Amino acid sequence: MLSLETRLxxxxxxxxxxxxxxxxxLLNEVARHLRFYFLRRLSDAHKGDADDLxxxxxxxxxxxxxxxxxxxxxxxxxxxxxxxxxxxxxxxxRIRATVPLDEVEDLFATDLSDAASDRMDVExxxxxxxxxxxxxxxxxxxxxxxxxxxxxxxxxxxxxxKVSIHRGIKAIATKxxxxxxxxxx
Amino acid sequence: MTTNDLIARLMGELKxxxxxxxxxxxxxGLGLGSIASALLMYFWLGLRPDMATAMGTTPFWVxxxxxxxxxxxxxxxxxxxxxxxxxxxxxxxxxxxxIIVISFLAFAELAATPPEQYMAMMKGRSxxxxxxxxxxLSLPLLIAAFWVLRGLAPxxxxxxxxxxxxxxxxxxxxxxxxxxxxxxxxxxxxxxxxGVLVTGLIGAIVGRYVLRW
Numbered sequence: 001m002l003s004l005e006t007r008l009x010x011x012x013x014x015x016x017x018x019x020x021x022x023x024x025x026l027l028n029e030v031a032r033h034l035r036f037y038f039l040r041r042l043s044d045a046h047k048g049d050a051d052d053l054x055x056x057x058x059x060x061x062x063x064x065x066x067x068x069x070x071x072x073x074x075x076x077x078x079x080x081x082x083x084x085x086x087x088x089x090x091x092x093x094r095i096r097a098t099v100p101l102d103e104v105e106d107l108f109a110t111d112l113s114d115a116a117s118d119r120m121d122v123e124x125x126x127x128x129x130x131x132x133x134x135x136x137x138x139x140x141x142x143x144x145x146x147x148x149x150x151x152x153x154x155x156x157x158x159x160x161x162k163v164s165i166h167r168g169i170k171a172i173a174t175k176x177x178x179x180x181x182x183x184x185x
Numbered sequence: 186m187t188t189n190d191l192i193a194r195l196m197g198e199l200k201x202x203x204x205x206x207x208x209x210x211x212x213x214g215l216g217l218g219s220i221a222s223a224l225l226m227y228f229w230l231g232l233r234p235d236m237a238t239a240m241g242t243t244p245f246w247v248x249x250x251x252x253x254x255x256x257x258x259x260x261x262x263x264x265x266x267x268x269x270x271x272x273x274x275x276x277x278x279x280x281x282x283x284i285i286v287i288s289f290l291a292f293a294e295l296a297a298t299p300p301e302q303y304m305a306m307m308k309g310r311s312x313x314x315x316x317x318x319x320x321x322l323s324l325p326l327l328i329a330a331f332w333v334l335r336g337l338a339p340x341x342x343x344x345x346x347x348x349x350x351x352x353x354x355x356x357x358x359x360x361x362x363x364x365x366x367x368x369x370x371x372x373x374x375x376x377x378x379x380g381v382l383v384t385g386l387i388g389a390i391v392g393r394y395v396l397r398w
Contacts, residue, residue, distance in 0.1 A: 015199065016201065016202045016204075017201055018199060018201035019199075020196045020197070023195070023196050023199050024192060024193075024196045027192040027195060028192060031188050031192065051188060054188055055186070055188055058188070058192065059191070059195075060398070062199075063336075064336075064337060065202055066202045066206035066337075067207055067267060067268045067337050067338040068268075069268060072270075076270060077269055077270065080269030080270045080338075080340050081269050081338060081340070083340070084269065088397065
């Protein structure tokens with residue numbers, strides 16, 4: 001799997017060339033990292049400012065994207081901007097915070113790409129179950145709806161829903177075991 | 186506005202960016218500033234009357250080369266500090282080399298001069314206005330350099346302000362050299378250099394506040 005830096009840098013290069021789709025992917029991913037970064041650095045009383053800071057940083061990334069030099073790491077460039085925005089925020093709000101001399105790694109400490117690949121694994125496993133069951137499992141086990149809610153919206157009885165889910169999960173378990181067995185070989 | 190709305194808006198506004206965009210902005214800003222500074226010099230102070238003969242003398246070209254070297258280093262400093270994580274160390278080193286060279290020429294000239302003429306050489310005929318004039322001529326350039334940097338992404342504002350000031354002072358000293366009739370190396374080494382440094386200091390102090398983005 002590509003490193004975060006490589007992936008984000010590719011997206012950034014495509015964005016600089018004018019590719020809006022890459023840009024959307026980049027901004028969404030960057031926004032998630034920035035949220036974590038700011039939340040961890042704001043005191044409890046100021047956690048509400050995290051979203052404003054994320055947006056300000058995205059705006060800065062946008063209007064000043066020409067200052068990214070393609071032979072340098074993207075993550076370091078973004079971190080410098082985020083850190084500037086954080087310090088600027090402290091200054092404007094007269095917060096006497098000691099800004100830790102954080103490093104690039106702090107912005108990307110939580111590598112969300114794991115979470116993303118977990119989600120892809122789940123989707124792949126769900127394919128073991130029939131289409132209708134897949135939907136039932138997703139709604140109850142992943143999105144957290146109740147059996148009753150799902151039964152009502154699909155027009156099935158609660159028993160049918162429960163049984164389908166049970167069978168679907170059994171099918172997935174079988175597939176998982178098969179895969180584990182394959183891995184052992 | 187939610188972050189998702191913002192992202193959608195920014196995606197819609199995306200246009201391709203040239204890799205030369207930062208350089209272009211620095212060149213355009215400092216170029217316009219130089220023209221403004223040159224016009225100010227021309228109408229306020231005027232070209233030196235002996236321009237044609239001066240161009241055949243070494244001191245004219247030493248001044249020319251010294252101030253041009255400082256100006257190039259200053260312009261490069263603005264370009265470098267416009268990037269987040271940018272550093273102006275290379276430019277400072279180049280400026281230091283130029284200052285060492287001019288100091289060497291100044292001492293060489295003093296060494297060949299009787300001591301009782303030292304003061305006269307260092308004061309020239311325009312010591313009271315030289316540094317002041319350079320700082321005045323640097324003002325349009327300083328404004329231009331601030332404009333350049335405000336549209337880019339300097340993350341250390343005092344350093345960025347110093348870079349803007351040094352560039353403005355250096356280009357202004359280049360412009361001023363077409364008015365100034367001084368030819369003594371000690372004079373140039375002291376008062377021209379002081380003009381550049383004072384402007385750099387002004388830039389560093391003001392930049393902290395003016396360059397916020």
